[in-house]
Amino acid sequence: MAAQHGMVDPAIFQDLQARIDADAAVRDELKDLIQALEKHNRNISFVLSRAHSTPVSDLSSVLNAAQEHIESAVGTVSTLSDKASKVPYYKFNSMWSRQVQTTTYGILLWGWLGGTGEGSGAKTGRLLTIEEVGDKLKIPVNLKDRDAFHLTIEEYLLALTELIDELSRLARNAVTLGDYERPLAINQFIKDVHAGFQVLNLKNDILRRKSDGLKYRVKEVEDVVYDLSLRNLIPKKTMA
Amino acid sequence: MADTGPEQASSPYMAMFEGFRQELDEHHDRRERIIKASRDITAASKKIIFTLQRVRTLGASIPPFAVKSNTPYWEIIEKQYKSIAADLQGINAFRYERQITGGNQEFIESLTFQHYLESQTLITYDDAKARVARLSGEGGAVSLSPEDYILGVFDMIGEVMRFSITAMATNGKVPTGKQTKAAGPPSKEEESEQPADKMDIDEPPFVPSEKLQPRSVLDDLREIRLQLEMFNPPKSKFGDDVEKKMVVMQQCVDKVEKALYSLTVRGSERPKGWVPDVQEDRRSAVESY
Structure with a gap:
């Protein structure tokens, strides 16, 4: 029988097949969790989209409803984190990166709308830091010293560009609802974030493209503010 | 780029973004270094392969010139x-x-090819991995993935094909090593799966029984072809790569079989050095690579 295998020790390919199959099994296991997360993300964005048609004074019910779905997403992320921390992070992270980014975006929007505050005194217009999002998701952020599941800077920044896209839409819709203050807050916020992105040295990647797109959002919201000021609709106190 | 205008300086998020900038810069710098190194490793590996293609012996140490x-x-x-x-x-x-x-794939191509020329065996994944680890030095091993190893092995077959065709065109016979069938890798063989595999291919009937028959390159190519054809890749980018390389690999083995055919049929008729079919084969082989 030894004569059958002169050049290749068949154990080589048996071993390789076993390794490749083991990776495939990990992928299958993670896939279900990622699909569950995707569902939670859809629910979060479904609920939060009501912000476009809800006056600020009534927003707390929307935020509470969103919080429920966010908690579900956090639960799934925790399970994902447990499972994924057993394998090299960057070997598989492309599988979930997109969904983790969407959850992050949901949390950022929820936080901006005042989700972190209590009751009616919710503070709006606040940008949750990457650490705050990590706390909310119960996962570490920007991990460097050990190999485990975490939220990356890129994911956070991409989620932030999504938030800006959504807020530029909210600026217009606020005006429709008769809220002339919110566009001003959004205007300032987008400018501040845009200024932040300006200091990054981005390579030719998705983050660069998204970051380049921010200037159009800045302009959109400026146009809204211009329209308001032209018609003397800007509330006095914010003018000063 | 670090300069901030008056408007930027007022952004409350500036400190946060400056932290991000530093992190992203480190990441991009690492990435650039690796891209460069990978490119250099690829180029050097190709040069090694070129030289090895001037070697005419099989199962012997690489000659001093190489x-x-x-x-x-x-x-x-x-x-x-x-x-x-x-x-x-x-x-x-x-x-x-x-x-x-x-870089890893190209390196494996050169490593497996040289190893094959020397020992007429396929270097194992573990040995290849250990080799890369040794080259990486004190700083810790650069890991070699099974995927890179497999894709490198596919590419090596093209080199073995070129080596065979060149040798046949020069010497008028298929390169055959000194190794005998019995001298394959020890142990392990007992548990080898599907001993019937070899039956599927058209091997000269005398080969399996004749333990002392030296193996030719074609025996080896057929054997590794079987191993690779039995490999079941996942559905992924890697799976797509395997699929593409599988076709090229099969063509390579076919080319050697065809060349041997024409050598067998017309070999006795041909005047010394006159091998039109092989010439043609060789040219297209180079193109496909």
Whole structure:
């Protein structure tokens, strides 16, 4: 029988097949969790989209409803984190990166709308830091010293560009609802974030493209503010 | 770019973004270093392969001219692996997979080819991995993925094909090693699966029984072809790569079989050095590579 295998020790390919199959099994296991997360993300964005048609004074019910779905997403992320921390992070992270980014975006929007505050005194217009999002998701952020599941800077920044896209839409819709203050807050916020992105040295990647797109959002919201000021609709106190 | 205008300076998020900038810069720098190293490893590996294609022996040490000519390239490879070893440790071991894969594959192609010429066997994944680890030096091993090893082995078959065709055109016979069938890798063979595999291919009937028959390159090509054809890749980018390379690999083996056919049929008729079919084969082979 030894004569059958002169050049290749068949154990080589048996071993390789076993390794490749083991990776495939990990992928299958993670896939279900990622699909569950995707569902939670859809629910979060479904609920939060009501912000476009809800006056600020009534927003707390929307935020509470969103919080429920966010908690579900956090639960799934925790399970994902447990499972994924057993394998090299960057070997598989492309599988979930997109969904983790969407959850992050949901949390950022929820936080901006005042989700972190209590009751009616919710503070709006606040940008949750990457650490705050990590706390909310119960996962570490920007991990460097050990190999485990975490939220990356890129994911956070991409989620932030999504938030800006959504807020530029909210600026217009606020005006429709008769809220002339919110566009001003959004205007300032987008400018501040845009200024932040300006200091990054981005390579030719998705983050660069998204970051380049921010200037159009800045302009959109400026146009809204211009329209308001032209018609003397800007509330006095914010003018000063 | 670090300069901030008056408007930017007023942004409350500036400190946060400056932190991000530093992190992203580190990441991009690592990435650049790895891309460069990978490119250099690829180039040096190709040079090594070119030299090895001038070797005419099988199952013997690489002749001095080739060793001498390739030494600087091995040194480049070692230097490059060392230069990026620290960048590919811990959590970053897989982070730059896409950047290093080209260099790794090409290196495996040259390593497996040289190993084959010397020993007429396929270097194992573990040995190849250990080799890369040794080249990476003190800074920790650059990891070699099973995927890169497999894709490198596919490419090596093209080199063995070129080697065979050249040898046949020059010597008028298929390269055959000194190794006998019985001298294959020891142990392990007992548990080898599907001994019937070999029956599927058209091997000369005398080969399986004749333990002392030296193996030819064609025997080896057929054997590795079977192993690769039985390999079941996942549905992924890697799976797509395997599928593409599988076709090329099969063509390579076919080319050697066809060349041997024409050598067998017309070999006795041909005047010395007159091998039109083989010439043609060889040209298209180079193109496809």
